Amino acid sequence: MKHVLTIAGSDTCGGAGIQADLKAMSALGVYGMSVITAVTAQNTNGVFGVQEISKEIIEKQIEVIFEDIRVDAVKIGMLSSIEIIESITKMLKKYNVKNIVIDPVMVSKSKYKLLKDEAIEALKKFVALGTLVTPNIPEAEILADMEIRNEEEMIEAAKKIQNLGAKNVLVKGGHREDNCTDVLLLENGEIVKFPGVRIDTINTHGTGCTLSSSIASLIAKGNSVEEAVCQGKDYITEAIKNSFSIGHGVGPVGHFIDLYKKAGMNYE
Template identity: 75%
Template sequence: MKKVLTIAGSDSCGGAGIQADLKAMSAQGVYGMSVITAITAQNTKGVFAVQEIDLDIIKKQIEVLYEDIDIDAVKIGMLSSSDIIKVVYETLKDVNAKNIVIDPVMVSKSGYYLLKEEAIEALKEFLKIGTLVTPNIPEAEILANMKIENEEDMILAAKKIKTLGAKNVLMKGGHREDNCTDILLTDKDEVIKFLGERFETKNTHGTGCTLSSTIASYIGKGYSVEESVRLGKEYITQAIKNSFSIGEGVGPVGHFIDLYKKAGVDFE
């Protein structure tokens, strides 16, 4: 079994962050492990508080895992401060981490800033360690310092982000109103489009975490970046299609929909 690590924040609601990552990894048949960078207090209605983990503990979590286990891929999620970004960057370099997928988490769906403004430049520097970076449109607008309104803008933004050092850039189109096509700019500067299907649901909590973790899982299993993105897109599409409500706000996607059905769960 392949081993995949997530380095991210904890979501007490279970729909995003570390919890979504581990669910997505398990659904792809890999063994998921976690390094927690922050603890959030949140529910389906929003994020209400964040407590960052001590830097020494973050560093030690990474070190002891790599001392013992051959890790096949890494997914990076919430790194809320420049200090956390720096320690994760330096430690991953020290342990010769491979196959790093970076989801540049900045703002929660409820509008809570998960990345401090002073850390944006540090995050840009961090991207050079990435095999793949997976920004949504609001994140890409910050990283590329431009407005994105159409596919041409998405491609231009991807090219700008690629100059920061990431080998491949996946521009996620879910925030667009006209369509939800994702665009991959490869390490060979090829532009590959992945057509999307939009569903009428409010329950999309953790979609970015789930997609990036799925892609990291497939890269860890030996698939190419392009094929990993394709399979990740297929999985997240079905997970959104089978999302469900658990509270008054934005519910989670269906990470284990086949198992839920097998167990006789009725979401009606």
């Protein structure tokens, strides 16, 4: 079995962050492990508080994993401060980590800032460690320092992010109203487009976390970046189609929908 590590924040309601990552990893047949960078207080209505984990504990979490267990891929999510970004950079370089998927989390769906403003430049430098970086359009606009209104500008932004050092860049199109195609810029300069289907649901909590962790899992299993993105897109699409409500706001996607059905659970 392949082993995949997620380095990200914790979500109390289980739809995003570490919890979503571990669910997606399990669903895709890899062993998931976690390093928690922050504890959030959130539910389906939004994020109501964040407590960062100290850099010493973050570094110790990474150390004990790599000193004991083979890590086949790493997914990185919420990194809220310069100090945390610098600590994780140091540790990833120390262990010469390969197969790094970076989801540059900046703002929650409820508009709560998960990345401090002063840490944006540090995050731009950090993406150079990425085998793949997976920004949505608002995140790509910040990383590329440009406005994105169409597919051509998505490609332009991907090239600018690649110039920051990232090997491959996936700019996700879900925030566009006219078209939700994702654009993948590969290391060799090839551009691959993944047409999307707009699914009529409000329950999309954790989609970015789930996609990036599923891609990391598929890369760990030996797929190319393009293959992993393609299969990861298929997985998240089905998960969104089978999303469900658990509270009064934005519910989670169906990571384990087949298991729920087998168990006779009514998730609607």
